[in-house]
Amino acid sequence: MASIKDVAAEAGVSVATVSRALNGHPSVSEDARRRVSAAVERLGYRPNAVARSLRTDQTRTLGLVISDVMNPYFTELARSVEEEARALGYSVIIGNADERPDLQDHHVTTLLDRRIDGLLVSPTDGGSPGMLGAARAGTPMVFVDRWIPGVDVPVVRSDGRDAVRDLVAHLYALGHRRLAIIAGPAATTTGRERVDAFREALGAYGLDLPDAYIGQGDFQADSGRRVTEGFLDLAEPPEAVFAADNLMALGALDALRARGLRVPDDIALAAFDDIPWFVHTDPPVTAVAQPTRELGRAAVRALVDRIEGRPGESVTLPARLVVRRSCGEPVSPEPPQSPSPVRRSTP
Amino acid sequence: MASIKDVAAEAGVSVATVSRALNGHPSVSEDARRRVSAAVERLGYRPNAVARSLRTDQTRTLGLVISDVMNPYFTELARSVEEEARALGYSVIIGNADERPDLQDHHVTTLLDRRIDGLLVSPTDGGSPGMLGAARAGTPMVFVDRWIPGVDVPVVRSDGRDAVRDLVAHLYALGHRRLAIIAGPAATTTGRERVDAFREALGAYGLDLPDAYIGQGDFQADSGRRVTEGFLDLAEPPEAVFAADNLMALGALDALRARGLRVPDDIALAAFDDIPWFVHTDPPVTAVAQPTRELGRAAVRALVDRIEGRPGESVTLPARLVVRRSCGEPVSPEPPQSPSPVRRSTP
DNA sequence: ATCCTCCGTGTAATCGATTCCACGAGGAGG
DNA sequence: CCTCCTCGTGGAATCGATTACACGGAGGAT
Structure with missing residues (x-):
């Protein structure tokens, strides 16, 4: 591979001039600039980014x-x-x-x-x-x-608080009262925040979030499957499950299908993180979409x-709620703008 | 950031010795090795990969x-x-x-x-x-x-030829005769090969692949949508559509849904490249899975x-066919091993 | 004519590592 | 006791760029 020295020799100038010509330094004569370009062209020279990085420290x-x-x-x-x-x-x-x-x-x-x-x-x-x-x-x-x-x-x-509130409002309006969440790892902020937002939104409707309805997942599909099975084995299984990410929602869908349960008729499902595939799942999944x-x-x-x-x-x-069919048929034709009864200041 | 010189000074040896100690060179005394390790530890030294790369040319x-x-x-x-x-x-x-x-x-x-x-x-x-x-x-x-x-x-x-043959056999067994393909760009080998394999498999059944049934896509969802709409506007639309990758299959699904068509009742769909989401689409999509x-x-x-x-x-x-429901209900409970009538030598 | 500036250029130091070569100490062998 | 190895070590070159500094020449001001 040709180095700057080869270019200098080929162009009949010093390496300093080559470097300056290549970096658009002002004090290089038009003549030198041309000869360097020609030499670069002939040799197929490309600057070595490794050497450059060492020298410039970036x-x-x-x-x-x-x-x-x-x-x-x-x-x-x-x-x-x-x-x-x-x-x-x-x-x-x-x-x-x-x-x-x-x-x-x-x-x-x-x-x-x-x-x-x-x-x-x-x-x-x-x-x-x-x-x-x-x-x-x-x-x-x-x-x-x-x-x-x-x-x-x-x-x-992105802050999902408002969108989660919209989601809970949506679930509530559809008649769901026993709402569960498949949480992410407590070590992550998103893992904790989504549970908090969900619990807070539930509180606004006088619902609470019992420990049995908080399943510990790890943002992977398998954990969604496992947690969902746990929910279904409960004496009183939830009516709706909110997965804190899309992979766990996929796992949940797996588990529900394996039990022969229909979504949303037997149980509602929603997810955090919207993805193109959610449009085409059976049923299309209601999700909180991040920008x-x-x-x-x-x-x-x-x-x-x-x-x-x-x-x-x-x-x-802000994140926003995208309503599809996995929680029940949408009540109104228009998308819910902010159906939450507990308003925040929105200037 | 500490350099090898700092380590050398701290350990009271030369940079050469530090380098040798760090790279497990045999001729370094136990004593020097220990002092270097200690210095490295104290300074939190990490070798500069950029400098190393420049010198070693890798x-x-x-x-x-x-x-x-x-x-x-x-x-x-x-x-x-x-x-x-x-x-x-x-x-x-x-x-x-x-x-x-x-x-x-x-x-x-x-x-x-x-x-x-x-x-x-x-x-x-x-x-x-x-x-x-x-x-x-x-x-x-x-x-x-x-x-x-x-x-x-x-x-x-991966060679999809056999799997595509299995797919065509599967479609044929389900009664589909007018089979179309959403092709990938002709500039790519996979774009061409999949069409060739499809045409060849069709030939084995005495079916041919008219130009109108070859839609030119670009491996992106949008093109799948566009091509599918073209197919549906034909005087005699195909009974089955094979998308040469999963994204175009997604687009096809979009287009079919937009027209209110049911899969597989109104039209069958299959895809090249299997992905986890195909299990959960409506309906689950039959696909050729690559390893x-x-x-x-x-x-x-x-x-x-x-x-x-x-x-x-x-x-x-080799790739293999994964049968799901998007081409019609599977005929037999067992997976089709190689239902093609035209056998290849398989020792 | 002399001095000062400015411009274009080259020489050489530098970045942080690796590695060739030389060197001194110490041990083995004669 | 001298020679020859071996071993551990340090000095210095090197990789390919950038850039501070020096320098020569041209041109303007005095």
Whole structure:
């Protein structure tokens, strides 16, 4: 592979001039510029990004450590992150943690060793030593989707509280009273928040959320299956099940089908995170949709701000309820705008 | 960030000794080794992978340029690639080409600039200049899923011919005679092969595949929708539609639903590439399943073989038909093993 | 004519690792 | 006691870029 020296020799100038010509430095004569371009062309020269990174101490690369790539929500997030990063002149290296803290740590370490310019993380747990160390050491960092309380890092996420309230209103209107939730891991913020939002919304209707109706899942399909089976074995099974992510909803659907139960006639189902396939499941699944694309873009912008010395702010975007048929036939033809009886201030 | 010099100073030895100690070189005294470890520990030192790569001319990184990450098939492929690579001590940088040749080229170039050790590609088109150049220049490279004829690079893929024959047999047994296909881009091998396999299987039943029953798609949901609408507008619409990938099947499902058609009663549907969601669509979709995980692993092994100087062989794995309800009720309780009347030699 | 600026260019230091080569100490063998 | 190895170690070159600094020449001001 041709190096800058070869180009210099070919163009009959010094490496310094080649470098300057290539980087658009002003003080290079038109003549030199042309000869360099010609030499580059002839040799098929491409600058070695590794050498450049070593010298400049920047890789123009972002690390993205994601909880689970197989989850369509995160796939879409990853995609929008890459898009926005590319638009800003950065590459992205994705690490898939598979909801495993040890893998998450492995990726964080590897990315840091590669001297990425900044790190985007949706933490699997309360924070591995490697990650906390990086945050403390001042590596530009932004949490996306999930975050770790007490760590001073901008957070880009979506707030599902209103949408969950809309969902409970929707379920209530359809006559459901015994509502259960398949929760995510308590170690994650999204795991806890969604349960809290659900309980709070229930409270507004005078319903409570007994422990038996809180199933502990791990954001994977299998756990959705297992928890749902537990619900069905209860003396008084729930009338509606809310899965805290789309994969667990898939598992729940599996379990219900295995028992020969019909949705929504025998039991209602809703999910957090909307995905294209929910339109085509049997029945189409009512879900809380996050503005995934915007989340990814906002996260990248916040991170690049940090990298380039600007503040880099936290962003919270609202989620919204998408009503389909899995909780019962929609009551009215128009989508419920905000049917909750307990209004929040909405200026 | 602490460098090897800091470690050397802290341990009271030279940088050469630190390097040797860290890389398990034999001729380092037990004493020096201990002092280096202690210094590393105290400083929280991590070797700079960028500097190491520059010197050793290897990054221990693989590039994966994928046609479309949002396609669950490719997501799973990417995941298994990363897993196997990690097991072999490599990292993976994924580039999403989004079925766009220009983006594919962008990623290939970027990855090459970063001096990745090897490249895994599922080409979007007939081969962009950058990619062909890399192949010619001797960059270790392996094609996965799709390939480019005439380029001397190992190919890891799955052969759907038998499975497509099984599918046609299945459709025939259910009484369908007018069979159409939503094809992938003719520029891709998988796009062409699946049509060829389909036509060949049809031939075995004395059926032919008129041009009107070959819809030109691009492996994206929208094209599946569009092509399906075209089929339905025909004077004699097909009785069964075979989508050459899962996303186009999703689009087809959309279009059918929009027209108020029932699957499989009004029209049958099948897809290439099986995904978890097909179990839960309405109706569950009959599909040709590729051994995706094995494909990813085999591809990485072939590539690493090349990188490390071993031959690196092409691999072709068989796909298999998974019958569900979207083509009609399965005729027999047992899965069709190979119901095709035209037997191939199967020793 | 002299001095000062500015412009274009080249030389060389630098980034953080790996690794070739040389060197001194110590042990074995003659 | 001398020579020859072996072992552990350090000095310095090297990878391919960027960039501070120096320098020569041209042109303008005095």
